[in-house]
Amino acid sequence: RDFRLAVEEGRIAVEAGGVSGLWAGLAWLEFEMARRRGPFLPRGTIERHAAWPVQISQGPWGGNYSVPDFSPEYLSDDSFRLYAHYGVNSMMIYGDLLCYVQSEIFPELNYPDFEKSLATLKEAARRAARYGVRFTWVVVGPKLRPDHPLFQRLPEVRGGALRTPDNAYIHCLCSSHEKTRLFYREVFGRLFREVPELEGLILIVGGESMYHCRMWTHQPPASVRCPRCWARHEEDVISELVGTVQDAVRAVQPRAWVTPWAYNVHGWAHPDRVAMV
Numbered sequence: 001r002d003f004r005l006a007v008e009e010g011r012i013a014v015e016a017g018g019v020s021g022l023w024a025g026l027a028w029l030e031f032e033m034a035r036r037r038g039p040f041l042p043r044g045t046i047e048r049h050a051a052w053p054v055q056i057s058q059g060p061w062g063g064n065y066s067v068p069d070f071s072p073e074y075l076s077d078d079s080f081r082l083y084a085h086y087g088v089n090s091m092m093i094y095g096d097l098l099c100y101v102q103s104e105i106f107p108e109l110n111y112p113d114f115e116k117s118l119a120t121l122k123e124a125a126r127r128a129a130r131y132g133v134r135f136t137w138v139v140v141g142p143k144l145r146p147d148h149p150l151f152q153r154l155p156e157v158r159g160g161a162l163r164t165p166d167n168a169y170i171h172c173l174c175s176s177h178e179k180t181r182l183f184y185r186e187v188f189g190r191l192f193r194e195v196p197e198l199e200g201l202i203l204i205v206g207g208e209s210m211y212h213c214r215m216w217t218h219q220p221p222a223s224v225r226c227p228r229c230w231a232r233h234e235e236d237v238i239s240e241l242v243g244t245v246q247d248a249v250r251a252v253q254p255r256a257w258v259t260p261w262a263y264n265v266h267g268w269a270h271p272d273r274v275a276m277v
Contacts, residue, residue: 001050001089001132005029007041020132023084024048054199056090056136057083068099068117070124080131089132090199096140100191105183106157108150109142118194125197134199138261141211143170154179160213161224169224172211175237176229184241185248193252200257203245205238207264212241 003016003025014025028048033039059079069075070093083091099117101109111117125135144150144158146169151158159174173180192198203210213229214237229237238260246258 001087002048003028004045004047006045007043009043012041018132019130020084020089023132024050024087027085027087050087054090054136055088056092057086057088058092059094068095068120070120072127075124077127077131080128080133083133084131090134090136091128092136092138092202094138094140097187098142101187102190103183103186105179105186106150106154108148108153109183118191122195125195129197134197136199136202138202138204138209140209142173143211144172145169146171158226159211160216160226160229162216162218163222163224171224172213172215174226174228175212175214175241176226176232181240181244184244188245188248189252192249192256196253198253198256200259201245201249202259202261203242204261204263205242206262210241210260212238214238 001016001020001024003014003021005015005025005028006013012029014022014029016022016025025048029041032041059075079091083089098109099111100114100121101111102114103109121135128134146158146161148171151171157174157177157179159172159177159180161169161171163169173183188201205212205215207215213226214232214234216223242258242260249256249258
């Protein structure tokens with residue numbers, strides 16, 4: 001988003017290395033004229049450089065409502081224009097991983113409308129990229145009932161669970177099981193290969209979203225503890241999970257990034273955010 005701007009007699013030139021830089025230069029022109037209350041600009045050449053490469057903002061009208069439909073009816077190009085105008089180059093989207101699953105490892109989790117969901121995400125990502133905006137995805141991991149067909153076939157991949165208000169349980173996939181890690185490598189690798197415009201992933205690992213077996217600290221029966229993961233330090237379980245996803249993403253898109261977001265961790269026995277990542 002760097003740009004160079006030259007103001008001369010009868011000529012204004014904006015130079016940049018890409019769409020984001022051009023947008024930033026035009027926004028600067030507008031700001032300067034608004035500040036001077038008219039079409040007045042100082043002569044000369046200036047350069048501006050972004051303080052950091054990625055600036056992320058929430059969806060302009062509530063990111064949760066764009067799950068998983070990113071069609072123009074719900075997410076128009078005006079949203080991307082608004083981002084570009086204010087120098088934001090990454091839009092935070094929020095979505096269920098199960099909407100993008102077509103798996104040979106866990107076929108029980110395959111989404112019937114996988115092709116449609118993927119095509120919609122692809123098209124939106126390409127529209128956004130025209131304005132120098134990429135998607136940063138906050139992933140919602142699988143949470144399944146105890147009798148889910150996957151657990152009936154592979155009971156060992158049923159992870160920890162939290163009791164819901166109606167006294168049912170929702171289980172995540174076992175964070176320490178090799179098949180779970182293979183599943184995440186498969187799904188995230190395919191997604192970033194199919195949608196190269198994705199900027200990166202945010203994995204909320206404390207309290208919600210990217211569910212894992214050491215997320216919940218409630219005492220039984222409020223929760224069900226996974227014996228495999230509970231025998232390990234939570235930072236080891238979480239760092240292994242985050243590392244698995246990052247390796248899968250970087251293998252196909254080296255420029256993409258994966259970052260954990262830790263909050264609601266006050267009940268953890270070892271709330272060490274440095275060791276965790």
